[in-house]
Amino acid sequence: MKRSQRVGAICQILTESPGKIFSLSYFCEKFSAAKSSISEDISAAKEAVRIAGYGYIETIPGASGGVKYVTDISPEKAKEVQENLCTLLQEESRILGGGFLYTSDIMYNPDIVKGMAQIFAKKFRDAGADYVATIETKGIPVAFMTAQLLNIPVIVIRRETKISEGATVSINYFPGSSERLQKMSISKRAAAPGSKVLIIDDFMRGGGSIKGLVEIFSEVDISIVGIGVAIVNIEPEKKKVQNYFPIVHLGEVDETAKSVEVIPNCQIF
Amino acid sequence: MKRSQRVGAICQILTESPGKIFSLSYFCEKFSAAKSSISEDISAAKEAVRIAGYGYIETIPGASGGVKYVTDISPEKAKEVQENLCTLLQEESRILGGGFLYTSDIMYNPDIVKGMAQIFAKKFRDAGADYVATIETKGIPVAFMTAQLLNIPVIVIRRETKISEGATVSINYFPGSSERLQKMSISKRAAAPGSKVLIIDDFMRGGGSIKGLVEIFSEVDISIVGIGVAIVNIEPEKKKVQNYFPIVHLGEVDETAKSVEVIPNCQIF
The missing domain is CATH 1.10.10.10 (Winged helix-like DNA-binding domain superfamily/Winged helix DNA-binding domain)
Incomplete structure (x- = not known):
């Protein structure tokens, strides 16, 4: 050879x-x-x-x-990932009613997801996480790929209790988008008490779901070592969680003008 | 250089x-x-x-x-992946009530998932799929990693209609495990009519969910070019779908004897 x-x-x-x-x-x-x-x-x-x-x-x-x-990802490549994400999010065809954007094609595209995961993996590689955690569904690919890059497993928090999860711990929480109480549950087998998790998700508006994650992990004695979110809505300014790391900020979605405001996180590294 | x-x-x-x-x-x-x-x-x-x-x-x-x-994956390495999966599934601690097994740690472990995805990617690399498709939740990582290896995106079928999915097409179906009618929905933006999908999932018992996938794709003029399932339960012998490709077969789960029967698919390649 x-x-x-x-x-x-x-x-x-x-x-x-x-x-x-x-x-x-x-x-x-x-x-x-x-x-x-x-x-x-x-x-x-x-x-x-x-x-x-x-x-x-x-x-x-x-x-x-x-x-x-x-x-690793160089600052230049990270910037490219951010800019690509901004361009994609600004496509007119994504605009749904009520200020919502269609993002599934982005969050389920391995190429794009890998770029985001590389940013999260670099940002949190020294955080000491034992697991990457997310809540179903759309954040699973980016959470999973971040986990793969960090060589640790994923924990997926379910919204409904499933028989195949064994004994679970559940909480009720208020997601930001509505005042309807929702439920999330974690299998007691998912991680040992004392473990450390890095939360990764695709989107955050008010932070209700992520606050729910923080609460459910505290119930099972698991600590949070970081929070990474691909897209964070600028409004409401006051979020239910602090110390989160966004890749881009989503501003106004104007249905009439067909415009979407997206701002990259300029303090990425 | x-x-x-x-x-x-x-x-x-x-x-x-x-x-x-x-x-x-x-x-x-x-x-x-x-x-x-x-x-x-x-x-x-x-x-x-x-x-x-x-x-x-x-x-x-x-x-x-x-x-x-x-x-690619050599037949020897594929066999190792299968044997490792068998060993894991036979662990006593996975046995839940009612013949269920806890498998989330397996399906959320990047190392194990990668081996399974390599098998699926090899098996289906010439099938001409435009997308890998799965139904939430536990099959998402293996579907996503298979998609990454094949350099195509994923479609995740949701159980509930979400506002962020835009216009959706929904069907009702009978999952194998109960006779309770369930719902699944696909975003009309997920894929163009005429596309081809490879279905990848983590587990199949009677095949009800996968039959549901076949039906919903037929509703939106998308054809199925293959079905890969990590773990297929031996019972019931008669499944609701044909031509699926399992990595391992799951036999009897004996709660009293604490034993689990698992048989690798010997016709893997």
Whole structure:
């Protein structure tokens, strides 16, 4: 095997499993190569990954050490993701009645979702989360992809209690958009007390649903280490939660003029 | 830039965007290198990816051609995914009342979901699907990851009509597990008539929900090109849909003996 092939294979293996630690011996065995060769290969792989611009390879020292791929996004690429999201949200055809926007195609598109997840993964990679948490439904893809990049599982809070969730803890809450009481429930098996979660969602208006998430996690002794929301409505100014991180802010949706105001979060990193 | 670094970077760039075509000129520009060098780099990258064992690099000829990364899974790795799933499903602690199993941790774990998605993506990569479709909630991650590997978007069928979905088409259906009539709805904006969808879901017992999906898609002139289900219950033998592709079959869940019967689909590829 040539060096270039080994370097290519190392880059690919690490990229396929972000956050997963691979020992040097793993590569020595896979490529039947000496440790010294693999060390040099990894140096080249680090440079290759730096040039590609999606993340970096980190060396973890010690007996259980090795190398892992950490996903990253440059400020320029993050800005592109934001601008693309703004352009998409401003399409006339998304405007529904009552100031609502159709966003399912955005939230279910792997390419777009990946860009948003890279922003969240970078922002919260040192937050120490054991899980990414979201409430069904539209935020699941971005939550799941963020979780994949951080190499941790997802918890999905359901709105209805399902038999397949086992014993659950439920709360009632007021979502921002209406004054109708709603319910959310978490399986008692979802996470051990003392765990830390990063909340990721697709949209927030008043913050009622996310406040509900904060409450339900507090009921099961799970702490919140961060809140990331793809689109945050500017109104109401006073939200039910603080310290959330938006990718873009959604302003006025004018049905008559067919215009949508969207402002990127300029303090992204 | 050294060849090994370029090869590493090419491997990584292609892996980050499965199914996306990159022209040779893209790499020439990115690395300030001649076409002949990039051609050789790509040959080395092909070999590197083959050795890594996650997929292969395909060359698309013609003016709009280039190279793309196609995700793949070897029969041996697919078997490992199946066996791991069997082992997990047989854990005593998953047994809930009424023969139900707790599977959320499996369906929300990126590592496990990726293996299942690789199997589905390989099985259905030539089916010509424009979308992967699923019904909320637990199948969303595996559907979404399959879609990512196939480089197509997801459609999520909702159980309740939401204002943010715009105009919807709804049907009533009988899920297999109870005789209580249920509702599902699809946004009219989700996909154009004439589109083709691949249905991916986490679990099937009688096939009622998936039959519902088939019906709702027929209402909006969308055709089904395949059905993949991670876990299919053996009982009832007679399902409401045919031609589905399971990863594993779930047999008897014995609450007293604390045993779970799981059989891998032996005709996987």
